[in-house]
Amino acid sequence: MSGIRIRAVLFDLDGTLVDSAPDIAAAMNRALEELHLRTLSLAEIAARIGKGPRVLAQRVLAVQPGLLDEAARDRLLEPLLSTYLDHYNTTIGNHGRLFPHVAETLRTLRARGLKLAVVTNALQLPAQSILERYGIADAIDLLLGGDRVINRKPHPEALETACRWLGVDVDEAIMVGDSNNDVAAARAAGCEIVCVPYGYNEGRSVAALDCDVVEDFAFLPGWIAAHESRALALCREDTH
Numbered sequence: 001m002s003g004i005r006i007r008a009v010l011f012d013l014d015g016t017l018v019d020s021a022p023d024i025a026a027a028m029n030r031a032l033e034e035l036h037l038r039t040l041s042l043a044e045i046a047a048r049i050g051k052g053p054r055v056l057a058q059r060v061l062a063v064q065p066g067l068l069d070e071a072a073r074d075r076l077l078e079p080l081l082s083t084y085l086d087h088y089n090t091t092i093g094n095h096g097r098l099f100p101h102v103a104e105t106l107r108t109l110r111a112r113g114l115k116l117a118v119v120t121n122a123l124q125l126p127a128q129s130i131l132e133r134y135g136i137a138d139a140i141d142l143l144l145g146g147d148r149v150i151n152r153k154p155h156p157e158a159l160e161t162a163c164r165w166l167g168v169d170v171d172e173a174i175m176v177g178d179s180n181n182d183v184a185a186a187r188a189a190g191c192e193i194v195c196v197p198y199g200y201n202e203g204r205s206v207a208a209l210d211c212d213v214v215e216d217f218a219f220l221p222g223w224i225a226a227h228e229s230r231a232l233a234l235c236r237e238d239t240h
Contacts, residue, residue, distance in 0.1 A: 004231040006224050007168045009109055010159060010191075012177035013120035014049060015199025017102050018130055021046040022095035027088035028060060031080055037064050049200040050179055051153075052121040052146045053088075057081040088126060093133035099198065101218035106139040108221050117142040117162045121152045121181065142166055154184035159191060174227070176220065183209045194223055 014020045021042060029039040040060065048059040057080045061073040109116060116139060120127050124145030131137035144162050151157040163170045175186035178199025186193035187210065195206040195213050206213055214223050 005228055006114065006172060006174055006192075008115040008117065008163065008166050008173040009220075009224070010117045010119045010162055010173055010175045012153075012175075012179075012182050012199075013118050013122055013127055013130065015178040015201070016176060016182075016196055017099065017118070017136070018096055018134060019099055020092075020096045020130065021049060021200060023091045023093065024049060024056070024088065026095055027091045028056070028084050030087045030091075031083035032060070034083055035076065035080060037061075037067075037076075037080075046200055047203050050121070050181055050202045053085060053123065054081055057084060085123070085126070089129070092126060092129050098134045098136070099196070099217055101216060103134075103136055103139070105217050105220055106136055109224075110139055112221070114224075115141050115166045115168065117144060117166060119144045119153070119158045119162050119175070121146040123147050153181040154188070156185050156189035159185050159189040163189075163191070174224065178206065180204055180209055183211050186211075192227060194220070 011017055025040070025042045025045040028045055032039050040063070045060070048056055057077055061067060061076055061080060067073050106116060118127065118131065118140050122145055124143065124147055127143055127145045128137070131140060131143065142162055142165055144158055146152040149158045149161055159175060160170060163173050170189050170191045174192040174194060175182055176194055176196070177183065178196050179201040183193050183195065193211045195209060195211045196217060197206050197213050197215060212223065214220055
């Protein structure tokens with residue numbers, strides 16, 4: 001029966017593995033300054049992370065004073081997005097960090113024979129640079145950026161694609177994320193979901209989402225083992 005043994009773990013990137021908000025904020029504020037727009041605080045930008053860089057740029061423009069006209073915001077979107085991405089490529093790793101226990105937990109999961117993937121709405125090349133900058137690229141079997149699929153999370157396409165490329169059934173994988181984007185994608189795909197409480201959740205606490213929460217990333221291997229035990233017990237009940 002599929003789904004009893006977990007064979008793959010799919011991770012969100014920003015806010016789950018890496019605290020990248022400081023780098024994102026630094027790059028975005030440099031872009032805003034160059035376009036003579038108001039800069040935002042780290043907290044303001046972190047609250048707007050999710051669904052990829054284009055949506056971030058749209059959300060940042062939406063809170064600019066004096067930019068009440070939608071046509072004006074549309075004219076600024078491409079210049080802001082392009083300038084932001086240029087700066088982000090040079091700020092990756094300057095201010096951010098891995099969240100606690102990420103590196104050692106990834107090693108533990110690999111040692112148990114699990115396949116590991118990062119499924120992110122971030123663009124492929126910056127995401128690859130992040131994994132390399134923080135020394136975890138070698139722990140990841142597959143990186144699937146938001147520009148490698150037609151539909152980004154919360155659509156299930158990216159999760160389904162990752163499982164197909166990893167050679168596992170969707171119900172043999174779990175998604176580890178920090179926001180409703182991850183929860184909705186996992187539910188739609190039909191895989192398990194567990195969330196961390198410290199990430200970028202677009203202003204919505206993970207406690208309000210339909211997911212289990214691991215308070216510490218180091219607890220993830222234990223959560224997976226407990227999930228497999230519960231699934232096996234249910235399977236045995238169904239056969240009696």
